[in-house]
Amino acid sequence: MRRDVRILLVGDEGVGKSTIVTSLIKEAFVAHVQHVVPEVTIPPEVTPENVTTYIVDTGAGPADRTHLESEVRKAHVICVVYAIDNPLSFDRIPTYWLPYFRQLGVNVPVILVGNKIDLRGGEVTNEALEDEIVPIMNEFKEVETCVECSARIPVNVSEVFYFAHKAVLHPTAPLYDSRDHVLKPACVAALTRIFKLCDANKDGVLDATELNEFQRKCFDAPLQQQELEGIKEMVQQHADGGVREIIRPDGSTEIGLTEAGFLYLHTIFIQRGRLETTWTVLRKFGYAEDLRLTSAFLCPKFDVPGDCSVELTPLGYQFLTDIFETFDKDRDGALCPAELEELFSTSPGNPWAAQRFPDTTVSDDAGAVTLQGWLAQWSMTTLLDHKTTLAYLAYLGYPDEPRTGALQVTRPRRVDRRRGKVTRNVFLAYVCGAAGSGKTSLLRAFVGKPFSTAYEPTSRLLSVVNSVAIGGSEKYLVLQEFGASHEAETLRNSKKTDTADVIVFVHDSSDTNSFSYISNLRQQYSLDHIPTQFVATKSDLDLALQRHEVQPDVYCRRLGLSVPVSVSVKTGQTADVFHAICGVAMNPHSAIPGGADRNAQAARLRTYMALTAGLAGLSAALVMVFRRRETGGFVAWAAGWSGWLLGRRD
Template sequence: MATGKVAFHPELRPWLTPVVRICVCGDEGAGKSSLITSLVKDVFVTNKIQSVLPQINIPPSIGTPENVTTTIVDTSALPQERNTLRKEIRKSNVILLVYSDHYSYERVALFWMPYFRSLGVNVPVVLCANKSDLATDENTAQVVEDEMLPVMAEFKEIDSCIRTSAREHHNVNEVFFLCQKAVTHPIAPLFDSKEGNLKPAAVAALRRIFYLCDKDQDGYLNDQEMHDFQAKCFEKPLSTEDLENIKLSISKTTHRYDVDNGIDQKGFLQLNKIFAEKGRHETIWIILRKFHYTDSLSLRDSFLNPKFDIPEYSSAELSPIGYRFFVDLFLLFDKDNDGGLNNSELDALFAPTPGLPSLWLDSSFPATTVRNEGGHITLQGWLAQWSMTTFVSPTTTLSYLAYLGFEPAGARASTISALKITKPRKRRRRPGRVERNVVLCYVLGAASSGKSSLLDAFLNRPFDSLYRPSIKPRTAVNSVELQGGKQCYLILEELGELEPAILENQAKLDACDLVCYTYDSSDPDSFSHIVSLRQKYPQLDDLPAVYTALKADQDKTTQRSEMQPDEYTMSLNMSAPLHVSVTWNSISELFVTLAEAATNPSTAFPKSEEEPPDRTGVYVALGAVACAAIAAGMIWRRTTNAN
């Protein structure tokens, strides 16, 4: 079957009812009007009908196998009607070219096809040999081989061919179905008839579909996976006989007989090639559209980027089923069971995607999260990385959920079900816990104060005494266990040379949950940087903060500042700086403190005066006395009334 490039009507989408406009062309007397009348009336009309029928609109429920609304336009080949013919051809989605004898057949190649090309139209053509009831001495196979295949080989625009008879109502419905199918299920994007192969874009899409259906990732679609594939795409069971026939067809065409383990990727591609060669390309399109592919063989934008609005002061996190999906994905691809994903395992995992998210590449993944001794990302680091990705860019997580084959529960559910939106945290100074499991902390401090080493310690990396100034922003994410056993994911971000730009960006500050002010307790000039930073950016006072004295394993020195760190924090009615060292095991307590401050922000704010004393006990006591007095009064009243 020859093919050509196909122009698609903008309404032709599988989730909407398509509209197909068919322009019926051909020489006078070829039977164009009779074919249309036979379709509409379901019988051959013997009376003379008008030379050109008016436009006919056929809804999906009337004689159309495809779920499309069909507009059929009859045309005249007379020279005086050439302007009308030209306009109708240019408005059409598909052309039905009808011939009925040797003369009109010769005109197909000599006039009609060159004429279509001269108009610059790029639509499929269905070639129809009408009045087959008059050619009793020729069978269909002979007509196809002698007449149709040569002209189809010459003109790639011809999508398919068929013999019909309006008088005998033979293949009348079928010819218009072919026209519909040429638009709704075009062969051109799928199959290169000249090379006899599936086109690269189709191969890439089908490989991804194979990957998603190979649930155990053993390289084969076993019988159960084939049954699941059949049910998903065609919503009907696959019989044992049909499955064996599929395996037999693949074995014969690939000269391979090792299908006992299942159908491998090569066999799956061969199966779809067979569909294309036999003119069953609608089967391939059903598969592609079930997996959300568009006419251009790209994934549907609404599937990759569903609408997901985050209210102000809220954030996005993975839901329990989202975490479950990424856990299962990790375990499935950790083929060597070493608790980490090496490069080849990561490549296999991200095979159905464009590759690692650009957000990960920009942040030097996997250096952003927890790795094992071999440098491979662990399950803890994998979940932390996706938690950070969802917090920073939920649209990235949604698109990769789609790429990786996340299947939501319920027909109407989408990838959004793998995410959740936290409650807005409008007023951080009010007592109470913030209901979010992923928090962001900016680590601020003077150069060489130990910020990078702090991030390394957070990721369980060994201490490196070599100083490397941070130029680009750097992030680290890990899970932290809070008091009571609850876990949260803490993102530490060192701002590098972008510090001024970020601190002047109110949106960036609104997204931040906490500031960790760090200084080198052995460097006398380190703490003054924090003082000048708070003076330069007073908006930092709107964020909870924790003060940290790093390098506590070295000799403490007096800071060259108007106030020493303890006095400075005391003047703010805040806790004194925590003295820690990345070489101490107790460094983990700092991360717990940071996470607790981020989830209980009111405990880490600068205060201009002492908090009012807690009189809750007094109020409770007064309430108890009042209740006792009321009860005594009621008892006395009952006693009085009884007497």
């Protein structure tokens, strides 16, 4: 909701614009006022909505034209004032003022203000007033309402500005079609989504418990039983299909509110001028004035330092488990396409639709994603793109605030590698190797997909995820294959390689040229700081002598690594290769090429060289100072400090 409201008063000369403003401020009639009252600022604590209010008066003479046009363009709401005793001032509203605003390209709410009702002769009924105003409102949809007042008595002066506030803070136009007297499609879509989120048991009806929870969330107070019964009775009388009987688990029944009844209630609120009720509901669920979820709601502030990753917390996993079980209508332990479609009906759609899902995770024989696969997929999404997880927690109705409590930031990888103890639960492994070496088959085997004899080159990033039981706990392992066209681009990017917990080099043990591709990759890019695992695929075929200076097992031993794990995806002999990869991620010291000690020695050597260079520079500076100032005290001071720096102790 906006922080300020700028109210502009326009109208013909002599209709009482300036008098209305002074009557509001002075709370009394002022007979003689300026031609144009200076801009008035009302602090937020004075207004019910806690917003700063600016009230701007204008003149209608030729000399005021430039100022008038400038203020019309800046206004949030325009009050067109006419005088009850001057019919011409009313007639000029549809013939001059409203077309003038449109000519300037201004599209803001307009309030019609009839001033000087104290000068009207005789009674005027609401029906007569409607007969005058409704034709204008039908032609000019920007007109919100009409208020009659008197600055002299004064009567209804504060109401003028109340309705002006409402027109800005709780506008009708986005919600309601005043011409057809129906909710607009965007409003229906937003309220329908809210209804679905509040329908906790997904039975299509809001029972008393769900209605009270909705009331508490939006208005911080439950409904009284009498109010609840009154709402149901009204909807039952006036909205077909607005209520439905619910059978409780104990066999008793109650009347619940359907989606049609929920929409009918908000239609009534709007028609009766209680737009603030509907807007309060919409804003509590993250909607802005354009009836779109705000970016601040979808992506709250969540800082992730470099070299850290993001994982779901137990609260996040519990919410995702609960929502899986809620939408698993047939209780078969998996979500079929229809159940997934219903689950994502409160969001823009399946976030993995373009990622070959559910082939990216564990599914049953029919292709329905299991709970294990569901949680694994979200673990991968959170690791690779935590903003998507945050947004979908909002779309799916995560109940607790702050929503960032569903995520946690891990300790930096470099700290884990230095301490030799990993605290994370989700690991990322890059799978690299020559085309045709069996990388894709390895990834498919990891998520339980059948082996395919047809070869299809990988043309885009492929990511899969599954859980791995290791060391008495369950970890999630993400395997990524880039394809020949993107592999080099990834490996030369240090920011990307720093996010990998393991790099898996795959070669075809039956292809004599397969291993040399890996060796060339390692020579071309700096990858020795990443824990490494070698894998030899197609072990069911004859072992080929690799065209390389040394064979793979010797190559690995020289690096201080275990020999390649031999697997055959075709025959199902994977030799616990995924446990081995996960074990490397959990114990990075054991799989650093060249050995952790050698890398540590290299790091210490770099530190020593840097320190030596620094000391040399500092010593040279001291010698220069000594030459410039040959005073005894200073020489002694310099000698003492240089001796300390160089490690001499006298």
